[in-house]
Structure formats: C-alpha cells, structure tokens
Amino acid sequence: MRHPQGSTTPDEPLVVRLRELRDRTGLSLAALAARTPYSKSAWHRYLTGTQRPPRPAVEALSRLAGADPAPVLALWEAAGEPPAPSPPEQEGRPRSRWLPLSLALLATAAAVAAALTVAGRPGAPAPAAQTLLTGPRCHAHSCRGELPDASVCARDAQTKGAVSDSGYDVRLRYSPACGTAWSEVHVHSPQAREVSVRAGQDLLSASYPADDSAGYASPMLAVRSPRGVEACAEVGGQLACTGLDVEPAGEG
Template sequence: MDRAGSVKDLASELLALKKASGSSFVRLSEKTHYAKSSWERWVNGKQFPPRDAVERLARLCGTDPAPLLALWAEEDARRTAPEPEEGAEPEGGEDTEPEAGTRPGPAAARKRRGALWTAVVLAVLLVAGAVSYAALSGSGEPPAAPRPKPAVKVAGPATGCTLTGCEGRDPKKMNCGADAVTVRTGSIPKDLVIELRYSRGCQAAWGRISFAQVGATVVVNNSDGAAQADVVHFDRDVYTPLIAAPDDDSVWVCAALPKNGPRSCTGRFIPSEEKAQQP
C-alpha cells in the first residue's frame, strides 16, 4: 500500500468514530484543543494526524484507544519507510514457487536424486581442481574463498538539515517531522495550546500553537540566544521555523495572545538529559 493509502485508511477509522460519536469539528476542537481545521484535514485524509490527537479522539468518544493507536503506529512506520526501488524483484526471484498442480511421484523423486548427485559430483570436481592448482603453484593450500560482501544497512528517512543548518527553515520541507515528537507542552487557559516539537534526526526544534486567535504569536528559543517566531494570520494554528537543538543546549517555546495579552511558556528541554519518546 502506498503512503497516501495509509493516511486514507486511518482517516476512514477516525471518520467512522467521529460519526458514531455525533461530534462536530467544533466540538472536537473545544474538547481536544486542536483546531477544527486540523481535525477536518485528519479525518478527510488530507494530512497524517499526530498520535496524541488520535488517542484524544478515542477517549473523547469513549472507545479503547489501543486498537486505533496500533493502526496509527503501523501506518506511521509504513509512511516513513523508504520507498522500494523501481524494478526490484522479491527475494528468490520468480522460480521460488512450484508450478500449480505438480504432484510428487517416482519420476520426480528420481529427478531430484539425479540433481543431487550432479551437485555432489560438481562439488568434488571443484575441490579437486582447487587442490591440484595449489599443488602446482607450490602453496600447499587451496586458494582462499572470496570474502562475503558486507550487508548494506538501509538508512531511515533522509533529513534536509541538521543543527544550525536548519535555522529558519520549514520543518516539513526539511523532513524533520519524520521522527518528530512533542517533548513539552503548555497553554494559556481556555485560549491556546503550546507545543515544543523536537527532531532527533535534524537535531532541531520548533514551536507550534493551536486553538489560537488571529494575531497570537509563538516563539521558539534556545540557550545560545537564537529564536524563531510566527504569527497566526488566518485559521487557528501555526508553527515556527526550525531552530538548532544541540544535545547539551536547552530549548523552549513561548506564546502570547493578541494585543499584549497573556503570555506563557513551556518548560525547557535538554536532549542529552532526556530521550524523546517515539509516538
């Protein structure tokens, strides 16, 4: 199944759960602090949802979240797995399966025994030839067998930047969202939810706010004095550009309501002191 199909499969489950509960997008937004526009994208398969949103929907609708989270994890792994190369053939080739309708019998047994003896004879001839060559060359030993080639390790999803090379860039375009997790949260009661997002692959972080008003701001900071910010121009959620998050530095996010309204920040996150939990 392709990655777009993964999003659609999970979306169909979310849509069925939403319909069964009778909840509107507005109600989901009020109860979960995710924007109703975000819920519309997730439920209709336009965007892959965060794990926390899936769990909140299940609990809001009075459903055990475990089966839905298992589907989320399976499709998230499929979604972030590297694409297979075009033209690749399954291991074993096309001749690994026996022909349909073939039945074992004496003739087939004799054929297999003949093939086995042929293989044994060829092996003996190869060994004898190797020993003869060693004797003629004066080495006293058969030539060494070729060393097996080391296995090629398939890397995970490639990221577009790391550390300060990520400063000011879009986390989605740099593929930093492939392994991203929310490591700190905060809120301005009844108005706004704050998230600090962190990518171990990019060694970078960014801030995100949801359920916000137009004009609300979000700023991500690190202990080196760098900062990145953005403002809600429309809709109800927004995220900042990337900021470097070295292992021994701290990063945090602050947000404020429009017109010098209330302001709040998350706690600080130091990557070397805490291992980000994968969703």
C-alpha cells in the first residue's frame, strides 16, 4: 500500500519510539492534546504512522516523557524523504516536492515582515498578521477544559488572588482575551498535587504526579469575570484556596 507523501508506516523506528514515549507519559490522546498545540486526532495520526509528525510535536512528546529529544529527532530526520536529485540530462528544472511549502513559508515571512514594517509607523494600527500569530486559540466556552499554555490563554493572564504555603503557592489566574479562569500551583519541591478551579457548582481539576515537573495548572473555566471564582491546590495533604470574594483558607 502506498502511503501519503511524507507519512510514516507503523513499523518504522520513529513510530515505535513515539509510542514508547507516549506509554512512558501515561497520557491519553486527549491529555496530550491538552498539553500540546496538537489535537487529539493529530496525535492519533502521528502515533499510528498515517502522518509524519512535525518536529515540534516530537520535541514536545520527548519533553513530556522526560527523554532526550536528540535521538528521537535523529529518527525523525531519517524518516523524512528528501527530494531526489535531478538527472544531469533532464531538460529544465524539475519541480521539488517541497516547493509549495517553501513558497507558503516565504509568503508568510513576507506578510509578517510587511506587517511589522507597518506596525513601526507612527499611529499605525496593530497588524492583523501579528494578531493571527499570537492570538488565543479559543474563547469562553470553547476553552472549557483546555489548559492555558496550550491554548495561548496564559499570554495575557492576570493574577487575581494568591495564597502561599510553606511548600507551594496557589494563584487564581484570569485571561481577559479568552474569558477564562484557572488555578496555578507552584511547588517548592517535587510533590504530587491536585489543582482545581470552581465557579459556583462548576468545578474542574487536574492531578499531577510528583515526577511531573511541567504540570501546574488546572483546566480552564469559562467565566465573565474572575469575581467569585475559587482556585485551590492540594499538595501533601495540605489544601489552600484563594480567589476574589473568597476568604483564603488552608487545612491539614
């Protein structure tokens, strides 16, 4: 069976290694999607070998698994299919299979450069291209359950409440651009933790093992304002909560 151009097959070393890394993380496809910029269906294609993953996806999975990305990237490079050299006797210049992508990248670079040039002029409005590249990937209810970093909602986040414990700090974070709120916990030493955010009866939480050095945020809730939202974290049997109109509390 002929595979799509640039794809991998399930028995290739890259696919085998990616599956091993995914197993090491213990994360589901949905969890991988929540913690990276790639969707659940995209991770399914990468891990089944029906589509070659982009380089940043390989790096992200290696990081989540706590593995050195260099050997995996070597497999990624080997799995690529560079265009074949042109025969000396062939007339004209054969069209490289990478040409459409190259043209697209050049066009994008030119558009961004033009936008930055316009932005540098006095009184010029914010360029649409810059907004497109840096804007959040969801808003309000479409952000529910997503993590703030993966959705770029953390970019404009504001701290609306904070409480400190001897072993960790808890913050209520709010993104005006996304219309969401979430809880963040920063531990002072490796410990398992559960991070939650609540608005009325609406509650979302996430648990992270002690050896997970990257997990620190709860999923996001869609809120009109951060007032009345409570952010909590439980670390080592200790609970601490904070928020606007919420009394900071801790219990053993």
